[in-house]
Amino acid sequence: MTSAPLEPFAVTIDFATGALVPDPDVLDRRLADLDGYFVADIDDPGVGAYTVHEVRVPPTGNNLLSSTTVLAPGKVGDEYFFTKGHFHAIRDRAEIYLTLSGEGLLVMALEDGRTVTKEMRPGIANYVPGHWAHRSVNTGTTPLVFYAVYIGDAGYDYATIAERGFPVIVVEGEEGPEVRPNPRYVAS
Numbered sequence: 206m207t208s209a210p211l212e213p214f215a216v217t218i219d220f221a222t223g224a225l226v227p228d229p230d231v232l233d234r235r236l237a238d239l240d241g242y243f244v245a246d247i248d249d250p251g252v253g254a255y256t257v258h259e260v261r262v263p264p265t266g267n268n269l270l271s272s273t274t275v276l277a278p279g280k281v282g283d284e285y286f287f288t289k290g291h292f293h294a295i296r297d298r299a300e301i302y303l304t305l306s307g308e309g310l311l312v313m314a315l316e317d318g319r320t321v322t323k324e325m326r327p328g329i330a331n332y333v334p335g336h337w338a339h340r341s342v343n344t345g346t347t348p349l350v351f352y353a354v355y356i357g358d359a360g361y362d363y364a365t366i367a368e369r370g371f372p373v374i375v376v377e378g379e380e381g382p383e384v385r386p387n388p389r390y391v392a393s
């Protein structure tokens with residue numbers, strides 16, 4: 206059975222700020238929402254970490270959900286600010302990230318602990334195949350802004366990452382960002 210057609214529409218994206226017009230659902234994540242995710246303790250839980258601006262379409266397998274994410278620059282201890290990161294609830298659902306401004310790293314991990322890290326900068330489109338948890342990390346000094354598109358019924362599994370962490374962390378080293386094993390990762 207196929208579903209009835211939606212009306213075609215467009216949104217305008219400000220590449221520098223990630224603002225969408227019209228701007229329907231905005232999710233605001235503070236450091237308090239990332240409690241327990243960093244190796245070091247959070248000094249100020251009130252600090253804004255990122256916002257997600259979502260284009261509103263029904264979250265079904267025949268639609269493409271999309272959003273901009275605006276991830277602030279900053280660090281907790283040596284670790285750069287990052288998004289919570291998630292597996293898709295339906296594990297094999299894929300996603301594409303197009304970076305619009307700023308610079309960072311996209312860290313991806315399989316459940317067996319294998320990781321792949323890719324650069325994020327304006328003009329790079331990263332393909333995140335199904336089964337890979339994904340987290341973006343702002344390694345720069347300006348907001349990291351990217352547009353993500355994913356299959357509408359993908360859903361979010363945050364719990365696995367909240368419980369086990371990512372296998373690697375991204376820290377500021379002597380010569381820039383370094384990807385290191387996460388001392389707190391819980392291997393399966």
Ligand SMILES: O=P(O)(O)OC[C@H]1O[C@H](O)[C@H](O)[C@@H](O)[C@@H]1O
Pocket residue numbers: 257272273274288289290291339340353354355
């Ligand atoms: O959901 P998080 O892991 O906190 O990441 C923040 C956001 O990043 C991207 O924009 C994804 O497409 C969103 O679905 C996600 O919500």
Ligand SMILES: [Fe+2]
Pocket residue numbers: 291292293300339355
């Ligand atoms: Fe996702």
